[in-house]
Amino acid sequence: NAGVMQNPRHLVRRRGQEARLRCSPMKGHSHVYWYRQLPEEGLKFMVYLQKENIIDESGMPKERFSAEFPKEGPSILRIQQVVRGDSAAYFCASSQRGEQYFGPGTRLTVT
Amino acid sequence: AQSVTQLDSQVPVFEEAPVELRCNYSSSVSVYLFWYVQYPNQGLQLLLKYLSGSTLVESINGFEAEFNKSQTSFHLRKPSVHISDTAEYFCAVTEGSNYQLIWGAGTKLIIKP
Numbered sequence: 503n504a505g506v507m508q509n510p511r512h513l514v515r516r517r518g519q520e521a522r523l524r525c526s527p528m529k530g531h532s533h534v535y536w537y538r539q540l541p542e543e544g545l546k547f548m549v550y551l552q553k554e555n556i557i558d559e560s561g562m563p564k565e566r567f568s569a570e571f572p573k574e575g576p577s578i579l580r581i582q583q584v585v586r587g588d589s590a591a592y593f594c595a596s597s598q599r600g601e602q603y604f605g606p607g608t609r610l611t612v613t
Numbered sequence: 614a615q616s617v618t619q620l621d622s623q624v625p626v627f628e629e630a631p632v633e634l635r636c637n638y639s640s641s642v643s644v645y646l647f648w649y650v651q652y653p654n655q656g657l658q659l660l661l662k663y664l665s666g667s668t669l670v671e672s673i674n675g676f677e678a679e680f681n682k683s684q685t686s687f688h689l690r691k692p693s694v695h696i697s698d699t700a701e702y703f704c705a706v707t708e709g710s711n712y713q714l715i716w717g718a719g720t721k722l723i724i725k726p
Contacts, residue, residue: 508656533712544619544703544718545657558713593656602714604649606656 504529506596506605507576514611515584523579523608527596534577535602536569539591551577584612615640617706619717627725628696634689634720636678636704646687647705647714648678657703663687674698699724 507526515521527534532553537545547561551571562569566584571577581588589612595602618637626632638644648660661672668680678689687704704717 506656535712535714537716542622544716545714546716547713550712597712601647601659601662603659604657 506594506603508592508594508605508608510608511606512609512611514613516613517585518583521581521584521588521610523581523592523594523610524576525579525594525596525605526576527594528598528603531596531598531603533597534571535595535597536577536579537593537595539593539607541590545593548579581610584610586612588612615706615708615715617704617715617717619704619720621720622718623721623723625723625725626694629693631692632690632694632698632722634702634704634722636687636689636717638685638687638704638706638715640685640706640708642708645707646678646680647707648672648676648687648689649703649705651701651703651719653700660689660702694722694724696724696726698722 506528509524534551536548538548539545549562549569550558554573566582568580591607591609593607594605616639620635646663649657650660651657661670661678663670663680671677676691678687680687701719701721703719705714707714
């Protein structure tokens with residue numbers, strides 16, 4: 503059973519470009535969470551999704567950030583018009599009941 | 614509001630010495646508690662968890678943590694550390710069946726040879 507997969511592992515974008523981060527949950531898991539880890543900080547919750555539904559997006563910045571988890575395919579975290587402050591590690595986790603399993607993360611660097 | 618405090622941002626310790634990484638939380642309801650480990654350039658892995666039952670929980674690699682409700686703590690301990698334990702350790706809490714994990718800022722464990 504493959505774990506949570508994220509791609510790309512490293513992403514470099516220039517200011518103003520779009521970043522798309524993908525997360526494939528563990529087989530059988532229908533709950534996906536996105537977290538952001540800024541340098542020297544802990545993880546901050548961004549959004550919680552189930553298939554085709556956003557359950558809680560209270561941690562998402564109001565502008566430029568969006569997330570989806572379609573019926574088929576991976577969950578996508580989309581950042582439009584990236585700025586230097588978006589540089590961080592973005593982790594995805596999945597669960598079915600309770601415990602969350604994490605992917606290896608995507609390290610986004612905005613130049 | 615619920616919060617998690619990891620007082621030490623870094624803990625240096627000699628190899629084969631004991632270590633304790635501290636975690637305190639604030640919550641007025643029942644909680645589930647977790648320790649996650651992040652090895653260099655890797656994602657997070659669950660190290661151990663407390664959901665109910667015995668307040669002392671153990672991991673397969675020699676770590677243990679004790680849930681202390683009166684002190685609202687869940688400190689992580691290992692009697693003898695190894696160089697391979699070099700990592701960042703995160704404490705996390707969720708209230709009851711709430712899905713959202715609240716995270717501490719992490720503690721870097723630095724093993725000195």
